[in-house]
Structure formats: C-alpha cells, structure tokens
Amino acid sequence: MQNNDIHTKAGILLHDANQRYTERRKRLIETLYNSGRPVSIYEILNLEPNLPQSSIYRNLDALEQSKVIDQITFKSGVFCELSESFLGHHHNMVCLSCDSVIDVELSTTDEKAIDRILDNASRMHNFVPTHHTLDIQGFCELCLSQLEEETASGDKKL
Numbered sequence: 001m002q003n004n005d006i007h008t009k010a011g012i013l014l015h016d017a018n019q020r021y022t023e024r025r026k027r028l029i030e031t032l033y034n035s036g037r038p039v040s041i042y043e044i045l046n047l048e049p050n051l052p053q054s055s056i057y058r059n060l061d062a063l064e065q066s067k068v069i070d071q072i073t074f075k076s077g078v079f080c081e082l083s084e085s086f087l088g089h090h091h092n093m094v095c096l097s098c099d100s101v102i103d104v105e106l107s108t109t110d111e112k113a114i115d116r117i118l119d120n121a122s123r124m125h126n127f128v129p130t131h132h133t134l135d136i137q138g139f140c141e142l143c144l145s146q147l148e149e150e151t152a153s154g155d156k157k158l
C-alpha cells in the first residue's frame with residue numbers, strides 16, 4: 001500500500017469514528033508505516049520527546065478505537081501496529097529474548113484449519129466467533145544462534 005493510500009484510508013476510518021485526522025495522528029501513523037513492524041509504546045514515546053506522554057496515549061487510543069491501529073500486549077509491553085485493514089490478516093512471532101516481532105502470513109488452508117478449530121471450541125460455549133488473533137512466542141534465529149554459541153564455548157571450558 002502506498003503512503004498516500006495509507007493516509008486516505010486512515011482519514012476515512014477516523015472520519016467514520018467521528019475523529020479528526022490531526023497532524024499528530026498523521027505522524028504516529030507515518031512512524032508505524034515506516035517501521036514496517038509493531039513498535040513499542042516506549043519507542044514511540046522516545047521518538048516524540050517533545051510531546052506530553054498523556055497526549056500520545058490519548059491519540060493512540062483514538063487511533064485504536066477508529067480501527068486504524070492495533071495495540072498488542074506482549075510480555076515485554078504494549079506494541080502498536082497498523083490494523084489489519086492496512087496490513088491484511090497475519091500473526092506475530094515474538095522473541096522472548098530480544099523482543100523482536102516478525103509478521104507471519106499463513107496459507108488460506110492453514111487459516112481455515114485454525115478457524116475450524118476455534119469454531120468448534122466456541123460452539124461448545126455457545127459463542128459466535130468473528131475473528132481471531134494469535135501470537136506465537138519463542139526465540140528468534142539470532143537469539144538461538146547466540147544461545148548455541150554460548151553453550152558451545154561453555155563446553156570447551158569443561
């Protein structure tokens with residue numbers, strides 16, 4: 001999706017939610033778009049040192065309520081990313097060691113399989129599912145290789 005399309009779409013979503021598309025919100029969206037991955041609230045606060053924190057939180061909440069962004073809570077804190085209307089449906093892989101986040105897109109067949117399992121589970125509780133979010137936690141390639149190196153050098157000492 002092109003930069004201009006992002007802003008047009010965000011403008012429409014905010015308008016539908018009776019929210020204004022202010023310069024500040026535009027900048028937040030620009031930040032998320034340019035990063036291409038979920039950004040932690042901590043990073044966002046650091047990028048905007050001149051803005052009062054309360055204002056950033058308020059704007060992020062307004063963007064989330066207007067379905068422009070999603071706020072995702074991981075073990076290491078809250079992250080923001082553009083919503084699925086921009087990025088399409090995907091899952092996040094979160095590294096428990098370095099907090100990096102990788103987007104994964106599954107095949108249609110795999111998504112259908114997940115939905116089937118979740119539909120069955122929901123039915124048992126008379127619950128009607130509309131969509132799912134699913135994050136995978138573990139260790140990234142880089143952290144695993146570092147761990148292996150440490151283990152290997154540890155072996156030598158023995």
Ligand SMILES: [Zn+2]
Pocket residue numbers: 095096097098099100139140141142143144
């Ligand atoms: Zn890692």
Ligand SMILES: [Zn+2]
Pocket residue numbers: 089090091106111114132134
């Ligand atoms: Zn899915």
